[in-house]
Amino acid sequence: MGEYKWKINHLIFGFCVGAIASYVLLSYVGGESAFILIIFNFLYISLIFPLNGKIAAKFSMLLIGNAIGLLWNFLFPLFAHAVAYHFGELFNVLYIILGPFLNLVWIVSFWSTSLTVLANSKNGRAGT
Amino acid sequence: MITEILEALFLFLTALMTAYLTRHYIFTLTVLKNSQEQKRDITTGNSTYQPTVSIIIPAHNEEKVIGRILQRMTELTYPKDKMQIIVIDDASTDNTGKIVEDYSKLFNYIEVLHRSREEGGKGKASALNVGFKHAKNEIIHCFDADYYPQRDILEKLTKEFCDPRVGVVQGRITVLNEPQNIVTRLVALERIGGYRVDQQARDNLGLITQFGGTVGGVRRRLLERLGGWDESILAEDTDLTFRSYLAGYKVRYVHDAECYEEAVESWRAYWNQRYRWAKGHMQCAFKHSLKVLKSNNLRLREKIDGLLLLNVYFMPVLVLCSWIIGAPLFFLKYSQWFSMFWTSMPVSLYSFVGNFAPFFEVGIGAYLDGRTRVQWLIPLLIFTFLYNILVCTKALMDLIISKISGRNCNHWTKTAHSGNGNSYIVS
Amino acid sequence: MGMIPNPTPTTLAVLFLGISILVFLMFLPALFELKKRRDAGPRMILDDIPAIPQLELALKIPISNIEEDVHFDYVAVLKTVSIITILPNLES
Numbered sequence: 245m246g247e248y249k250w251k252i253n254h255l256i257f258g259f260c261v262g263a264i265a266s267y268v269l270l271s272y273v274g275g276e277s278a279f280i281l282i283i284f285n286f287l288y289i290s291l292i293f294p295l296n297g298k299i300a301a302k303f304s305m306l307l308i309g310n311a312i313g314l315l316w317n318f319l320f321p322l323f324a325h326a327v328a329y330h331f332g333e334l335f336n337v338l339y340i341i342l343g344p345f346l347n348l349v350w351i352v353s354f355w356s357t358s359l360t361v362l363a364n365s366k367n368g369r370a371g372t
Numbered sequence: 373m374i375t376e377i378l379e380a381l382f383l384f385l386t387a388l389m390t391a392y393l394t395r396h397y398i399f400t401l402t403v404l405k406n407s408q409e410q411k412r413d414i415t416t417g418n419s420t421y422q423p424t425v426s427i428i429i430p431a432h433n434e435e436k437v438i439g440r441i442l443q444r445m446t447e448l449t450y451p452k453d454k455m456q457i458i459v460i461d462d463a464s465t466d467n468t469g470k471i472v473e474d475y476s477k478l479f480n481y482i483e484v485l486h487r488s489r490e491e492g493g494k495g496k497a498s499a500l501n502v503g504f505k506h507a508k509n510e511i512i513h514c515f516d517a518d519y520y521p522q523r524d525i526l527e528k529l530t531k532e533f534c535d536p537r538v539g540v541v542q543g544r545i546t547v548l549n550e551p552q553n554i555v556t557r558l559v560a561l562e563r564i565g566g567y568r569v570d571q572q573a574r575d576n577l578g579l580i581t582q583f584g585g586t587v588g589g590v591r592r593r594l595l596e597r598l599g600g601w602d603e604s605i606l607a608e609d610t611d612l613t614f615r616s617y618l619a620g621y622k623v624r625y626v627h628d629a630e631c632y633e634e635a636v637e638s639w640r641a642y643w644n645q646r647y648r649w650a651k652g653h654m655q656c657a658f659k660h661s662l663k664v665l666k667s668n669n670l671r672l673r674e675k676i677d678g679l680l681l682l683n684v685y686f687m688p689v690l691v692l693c694s695w696i697i698g699a700p701l702f703f704l705k706y707s708q709w710f711s712m713f714w715t716s717m718p719v720s721l722y723s724f725v726g727n728f729a730p731f732f733e734v735g736i737g738a739y740l741d742g743r744t745r746v747q748w749l750i751p752l753l754i755f756t757f758l759y760n761i762l763v764c765t766k767a768l769m770d771l772i773i774s775k776i777s778g779r780n781c782n783h784w785t786k787t788a789h790s791g792n793g794n795s796y797i798v799s
Numbered sequence: 800m801g802m803i804p805n806p807t808p809t810t811l812a813v814l815f816l817g818i819s820i821l822v823f824l825m826f827l828p829a830l831f832e833l834k835k836r837r838d839a840g841p842r843m844i845l846d847d848i849p850a851i852p853q854l855e856l857a858l859k860i861p862i863s864n865i866e867e868d869v870h871f872d873y874v875a876v877l878k879t880v881s882i883i884t885i886l887p888n889l890e891s
Binding site (some may be wrong): 632 | 825826828829831832833836837838840841844
């Protein structure tokens with residue numbers, strides 16, 4: 245215990261990036277996709293950026309996370325629309341129920357894996 | 373009209389879930405902030421304070437583990453002339469009684485109380501009360517039979533009683549048989565989130581810290597004042613927590629006082645254990661919610677946190693309700709704001725996965741513990757949460773049915789211990 | 800997000816494959832860890848371990864290796880180290 249230090253400067257940088265990202269998402273993406281990505285960015289920045297690790301690594305992972313989120317929120321609605329087109333509007337129910345649920349799975353999975361990357365990073369390890 | 377009612381209900385449920393999400397988020401930030409200030413190294417209490425202690429160990433058919441804890445008790449560093457260990461052989465049909473008898477013959481501070489099949493087997497609270505009647509000392513500690521504590525755990529727990537406002541103390545629990553299978557690994561994750569972050573934060577923020585019924589102690593005079601454990605409640609530990617707070621005492625969480633436990637190893641055992649916890653917790657919610665609201669001994673933040681804690685086992689049921697309400701509402705009355713709430717609902721859902729520690733509490737807890745790979749299992753906690761929805765729904769239905777029918781619903785399903793944890797102790 | 804106006808069955812199949820791969824990737828770290836545990840195992844409760852520098856090395860070694868079913872006896876290592884520490888330096 246004792247190797248962890250709150251990286252306040254990383255946090256401030258992260259929130260600035262998050263603010264810009266939110267503006268871009270709301271302006272160019274919009275809808276539920278933007279909303280879920282803003283949630284992801286908020287949780288990621290506030291809980292990952294203060295931890296030990298290089299700012300470049302955190303920023304890169306944030307970008308990758310946003311890319312995954314954008315890809316998911318691009319593909320899944322397309323898929324749902326295609327399924328509804330071929331099999332009927334009832335499948336929209338599955339999309340409505342599963343969509344937010346599966347969104348959270350990628351957020352949790354990516355966030356958890358990022359913790360591992362940081363915990364193993366050269367610049368510092370969490371203490372006991 | 374129906375749409376408006378459903379909408380209002382959905383809004384209310386989302387607000388509740390957001391409240392829990394916010395609460396757990398604040399807990400996570402609190403622990404992160406306090407960890408970097410190394411608050412853990414600031415000792416509270418007086419470590420030279422060593423009152424007499426009585427340790428109660430209830431045991432029903434624990435032949436595979438009872439020897440381990442009793443051996444460990446003999447290795448504790450607390451002065452033996454200030455210790456009294458009372459093992460309640462609660463109507464065991466295996467060799468539990470014999471093993472404890474052998475120990476009691478070797479060590480004069482170990483006593484065994486045998487309960488027959490007629491008088492025993494009525495649950496942990498009943499066994500604890502029997503032990504309490506025979507306890508002679510100032511502080512009463514409780515340990516479950518499958519536990520394996522630190523050698524100096526009593527010093528760490530007991531020193532907190534220096535503060536006269538402290539009525540109960542609780543130590544940290546770590547899963548011993550974590551590598552056993554997927555069930556034990558997920559339970560270990562829950563424990564990490566629940567103790568390393570949730571309990572720690574509640575203690576740091578001066579909220580309602582929960583006594584877990586084991587690896588903890590209570591003042592004798594408080595217990596006498598409260599009349600012992602309530603045998604009508606399945607979650608006697610939660611009940612004691614709230615009765616202590618309502619009586620004007622505090623519960624302290626002592627992070628350094630650590631103990632291993634043997635986690636459940638099958639989904640069936642997981643169900644039985646969580647069913648008992650859910651039902652007992654719900655009983656406490658019915659019993660204490662109004663008292664917490666009206667109490668003059670609790671500050672506003674303790675009341676808010678107390679109500680959230682008391683009602684946490686209802687949340688999986690309410691999540692199910694919000695799904696049932698939200699899905700048709702999405703089609704009946706689609707709007708942008710509704711769509712946003714619907715999208716964000718799973719965030720709150722993940723706010724109480726597992727044993728109601730959200731994914732970020734578990735992850736940060738593991739990080740602070742220096743773990744580097746166990747976080748990869750966190751996405752699997754969603755399945756335990758879905759399982760818990762079934763558990764809590766069944767518990768609530770059974771409770772309501774028993775209230776209506778007047779039947780006694782307090783059937784204690786004991787958690788069986790295999791003793792597999794023994795192989796993980798390096799000696 | 801723009802939708803494909805008339806998605807063909809091939810489009811549907813490709814999209815299904817893409818979604819499946821993404822979902823699989825989401826759970827891949829968990830599956831990896833389940834299949835081949837690399838985690839250090841249960842948190843070690845620091846009990847009566849003496850404070851010596853070599854402790855840090857011993858603590859990095861997991862308590863047990865599930866694959867090889869080996870339980871590393873770190874206590875034996877520490878006892879050996881503590882004995883070596885107090886032995887006189889015979890070379891001086």
